[in-house]
Amino acid sequence: MFDNPAVWLPVAFAALMGLSILIYVILDGYDLGVGILIPIARPEERDRMIASIGPFWDANETWLVLSVGLLLVAFPVAHGIILSTLYLPVAVMLIALIMRGVAFEFRAKAEPAWKATWDRIFFAGSLITALAQGYMLGLYVMGLDRSLATVGFGAITAVCVAAGYTLMGATWLIIKTDGDLQRRAVRRARVALVVTMVGFAVISIVTPLVSPRIFGRWFSVPEILILSPLPLVAFALAAAVWVVLSNQPHGQDRFAWVPFAGSAGIFTLAFLGLAYSFYPFIVPDRLTIYAAASAPESLMIILVGALVVVPVIVAYSALSYWVFRGKATDLRYD
Amino acid sequence: MDPTVLARIQFAANISFHILFPTITIALGWALVFFKLRYRATKDLKWMDVYHFWVKIFALSFALGVVSGITMSFQFGTNWPGFMERVGNVAGPLLAYEVLTAFFLEAVFLGIMLFGFRKVPGWLHTLATVLVASATTLSAFWIIVLNSWMHTPTGFEIRDGVVHAKDWLAIIFNPSMPYRLTHMLLASGLTTAFLIAGLSAYRWLRDDRSPAVMSALRFGVVVAAILIPLQILAGDMHGLNTLEHQPQKVAAMEGNWETGPNKPLLLFAWPDEATRSNRFEIGVPNGASLILKHDAEGVVPGLNDFRGQHPPVAPVFFAFRIMVGIGMLMLVVSWAAAWWLWRRGEPHPWLARVLVGMTFSGWLATLAGWYVTEIGRQPWLVAGVLRTSDAVSAVPAGMIGATLAAYLVTYVLLLAAYVATLFLLARKGAKPQTIETGPTPHPNAFVAAE
Numbered sequence: 001m002f003d004n005p006a007v008w009l010p011v012a013f014a015a016l017m018g019l020s021i022l023i024y025v026i027l028d029g030y031d032l033g034v035g036i037l038i039p040i041a042r043p044e045e046r047d048r049m050i051a052s053i054g055p056f057w058d059a060n061e062t063w064l065v066l067s068v069g070l071l072l073v074a075f076p077v078a079h080g081i082i083l084s085t086l087y088l089p090v091a092v093m094l095i096a097l098i099m100r101g102v103a104f105e106f107r108a109k110a111e112p113a114w115k116a117t118w119d120r121i122f123f124a125g126s127l128i129t130a131l132a133q134g135y136m137l138g139l140y141v142m143g144l145d146r147s148l149a150t151v152g153f154g155a156i157t158a159v160c161v162a163a164g165y166t167l168m169g170a171t172w173l174i175i176k177t178d179g180d181l182q183r184r185a186v187r188r189a190r191v192a193l194v195v196t197m198v199g200f201a202v203i204s205i206v207t208p209l210v211s212p213r214i215f216g217r218w219f220s221v222p223e224i225l226i227l228s229p230l231p232l233v234a235f236a237l238a239a240a241v242w243v244v245l246s247n248q249p250h251g252q253d254r255f256a257w258v259p260f261a262g263s264a265g266i267f268t269l270a271f272l273g274l275a276y277s278f279y280p281f282i283v284p285d286r287l288t289i290y291a292a293a294s295a296p297e298s299l300m301i302i303l304v305g306a307l308v309v310v311p312v313i314v315a316y317s318a319l320s321y322w323v324f325r326g327k328a329t330d331l332r333y334d
Numbered sequence: 335m336d337p338t339v340l341a342r343i344q345f346a347a348n349i350s351f352h353i354l355f356p357t358i359t360i361a362l363g364w365a366l367v368f369f370k371l372r373y374r375a376t377k378d379l380k381w382m383d384v385y386h387f388w389v390k391i392f393a394l395s396f397a398l399g400v401v402s403g404i405t406m407s408f409q410f411g412t413n414w415p416g417f418m419e420r421v422g423n424v425a426g427p428l429l430a431y432e433v434l435t436a437f438f439l440e441a442v443f444l445g446i447m448l449f450g451f452r453k454v455p456g457w458l459h460t461l462a463t464v465l466v467a468s469a470t471t472l473s474a475f476w477i478i479v480l481n482s483w484m485h486t487p488t489g490f491e492i493r494d495g496v497v498h499a500k501d502w503l504a505i506i507f508n509p510s511m512p513y514r515l516t517h518m519l520l521a522s523g524l525t526t527a528f529l530i531a532g533l534s535a536y537r538w539l540r541d542d543r544s545p546a547v548m549s550a551l552r553f554g555v556v557v558a559a560i561l562i563p564l565q566i567l568a569g570d571m572h573g574l575n576t577l578e579h580q581p582q583k584v585a586a587m588e589g590n591w592e593t594g595p596n597k598p599l600l601l602f603a604w605p606d607e608a609t610r611s612n613r614f615e616i617g618v619p620n621g622a623s624l625i626l627k628h629d630a631e632g633v634v635p636g637l638n639d640f641r642g643q644h645p646p647v648a649p650v651f652f653a654f655r656i657m658v659g660i661g662m663l664m665l666v667v668s669w670a671a672a673w674w675l676w677r678r679g680e681p682h683p684w685l686a687r688v689l690v691g692m693t694f695s696g697w698l699a700t701l702a703g704w705y706v707t708e709i710g711r712q713p714w715l716v717a718g719v720l721r722t723s724d725a726v727s728a729v730p731a732g733m734i735g736a737t738l739a740a741y742l743v744t745y746v747l748l749l750a751a752y753v754a755t756l757f758l759l760a761r762k763g764a765k766p767q768t769i770e771t772g773p774t775p776h777p778n779a780f781v782a783a784e
Contacts, residue, residue, distance in 0.1 A: 055445030056399055062433070062441045068407045070435045072418055073426025080415025080611040086728045087412050093736040094405045095744050101401035102748060105394045107756050295498050302430045309434040313442075320442050323453055 004029040007301065007309045012303060013074035014282070018068060022271050024063035026168065026264045031057040035100055035126025035167015036162065037188060038119055045181045050285055052103065052176035052328035057104065061097070068285025074299060075292040078282040085144045086136050093132035098123025126161060141207055143284040153206060161200025164267065167192035171260035174248055186248045186326060189259055193245070197238050200270060204231060207277065211287060214277045227276065234269040237262045338726045340734040341413045344741065351745045355399030355701050360474050360519065361526035362392050363467030367552070370460050377695050383546035387763050388530070391756060393448050398752060400441070414715070414723030421497045421716050424490055424505055425480055432476035440469035464530065471519070478518055482511035482718045485707070486579045495756060509579055512570040520565040521703065525696025527561060530554035531671070531762045532693025540761065555675055558668035566661060570625070573719040575628055577671035580717065581635040582643060583710035586650040587623045590598055593636035605647040610638065638687040645712040650704060660695050667692055694753070
């Protein structure tokens with residue numbers, strides 16, 4: 001396998017793109033979630049919520065650019081098919097992303113009278129982005145077909161992804177805030193956890209029922225033995241997060257990081273399950289990563305660059321998280 | 335309406351909106367480095383005042399650049415699937431390197447630059463500022479490489495209708511890249527210089543004449559006065575390069591139909607493609623021959639040599655005149671302002687008003703210049719390799735039209751909010767101690783307003 005770059009390069013790029021999407025979902029997940037949670041805060045608390053994501057959101061969204069960029073450069077044909085099919089939800093998501101991104105800046109700099117309006121735009125932009133991404137996920141799972149049933153399924157995944165992001169946002173706030181705001185974040189995290197896990201279960205039941213291919217991949221021996229730990233571990237993690245949440249907020253913030261890490265773990269497992277179900281297809285049941293891949297010599301150039309640069313990116317991202325560690329109230333905006 | 339035309343309008347609207355902000359942040363990043371270094375050298379707090387005022391505008395511009403840039407990465411696929419399918423082997427690595435080497439660097443260190451002033455040592459904050467400025471410039475480098483390659487493609491071969499990279503150095507250092515990159519970086523410098531001069535003049539007119547405002551005003555005027563002659567020179571060289579590689583574009587810029595010597599420089603005309611001639615010509619005799627060939631007898635290429643292969647004439651012709659006209663205005667205004675500031679130390683109120691009027695002149699010139707070069711590339715998407723009409727997606731025109739309307743509304747609102755906020759910040763900057771900016775009062779109002 002490794003002596004033929006036309007075989008392993010597409011796999012390497014699918015893995016790289018998958019990793020980038022997963023990092024995006026977790027990282028932008030928490031800052032979109034904080035945006036969705038804006039209404040739980042009093043106006044004066046909103047500054048603290050925004051402060052907790054201020055230094056990070058920009059870099060978080062860059063993982064989306066990298067994910068789409070990798071799809072574009074490594075699997076250009078798939079990029080064209082997927083994004084032309086999802087033309088409308090993509091446009092909705094982009095406009096929502098634009099509005100929430102600029103609301104960050106405008107809410108602090110525009111006339112004070114406009115601040116509440118920009119907060120509402122920030123909330124709406126975050127929520128619509130999450131819903132649009134979830135809807136696209138649903139259509140993708142349904143093989144990019146548009147019918148009443150698939151759109152209905154897309155509505156379920158939309159709610160599930162929005163709930164998942166809310167969970168990430170709420171658990172992030174548990175780490176980054178204290179006092180009353182932290183207490184409310186704990187309550188929202190519990191609700192979001194339940195909705196996320198119900199959605200997770202519904203998607204796991206519906207997906208194999210509509211796709212015979214996925215049914216075959218899941219429920220045959222020995223695949224089922226390899227696969228069954230995924231949902232089991234995910235629900236065990238959810239139970240652990242639930243238990244820790246019941247003891248939050250804890251005065252000394254013991255285990256305050258656990259709900260966030262556990263939620264990220266649930267996202268990772270769900271993602272692995274999806275990746276397993278669709279491999280080697282990049283456009284479900286239509287186009288494999290091998291058929292869609294760019295020329296090996298161009299992929300090689302990118303791979304070499306990525307292997308050198310990505311560790312550096314991880315290092316300075318870590319530096320940034322270390323610089324801005326601690327509660328958001330400690331943040332000074334200068 | 336034709337889906338190709340709609341897809342082009344939509345992409346043009348998005349890229350036009352997007353480029354406004356990098357045009358500011360590329361040079362403003364370096365201006366911020368300059369302000370920081372001046373402070374570290376002189377310990378004069380006025381430089382930190384200048385820095386803190388402009389870093390807010392940088393943050394706002396950067397955010398708009400990022401979110402509109404995300405749109406771009408999707409629209410390559412939604413609007414031009416044929417582009418990546420046919421030339422993805424060249425375009426892909428260049429775009430990937432832009433994301434990997436520039437986007438993450440600027441996004442992460444922007445966080446430290448904006449929010450880490452009191453959290454990290456001074457040297458690290460200055461380093462973060464330098465890294466952000468470097469990354470914006472690096473990002474400009476990669477995208478200009480790709481754009482230039484689309485105008486003057488080299489270093490590739492076509493196998494089975496698909497472009498394959500052969501020589502990456504030839505691809506990166508393609509013939510028009512050095513000229514286009516220089517022209518664009520100088521355009522960014524001029525846009526930022528006039529923005530700084532314009533907003534500072536606005537503050538001066540509102541009796542905000544602190545040392546910080548005066549230093550920023552002098553900085554903007556002097557930088558503009560230095561860069562504009564360089565830009566005229568670079569633009570001339572870029573034009574000669576275009577004449578060599580894309581003569582039909584130069585013919586459209588000059589509004590010249592028949593190839594021949596002693597061609598006039600048209601100051602005004604109405605190019606009419608139906609009759610293939612100009613109406614209402616006003617020109618300087620031998621002007622075009624002199625500029626393009628440095629010889630009155632010089633032969634200038636004409637559009638009739640490229641029937642069916644040349645770009646639409648009128649938009650290129652007029653956009654070129656708008657760009658050059660603004661450039662000349664920039665020369666006069668910046669030199670007059672520099673002379674006045676040097677002799678009097680203060681601007682004349684009328685001069686200040688002119689500078690305020692020129693605040694966004696760089697945007698107009700930059701957009702006009704990009705329209706010249708991009709419309710001038712038509713009907714090709716990649717010159718000689720891929721036609722625009724062969725790259726367009728199969729998305730129905732109605733859907734493109736509906737999303738185009740939504741994008742346009744968004745962009746108009748955001749542009750209005752952006753310009754209004756810049757002038758609001760300039761008015762606030764006048765009295766930083768008295769502005770109520772939020773629930774967490776801070777000795778420096780601009781700090782809490784970040």
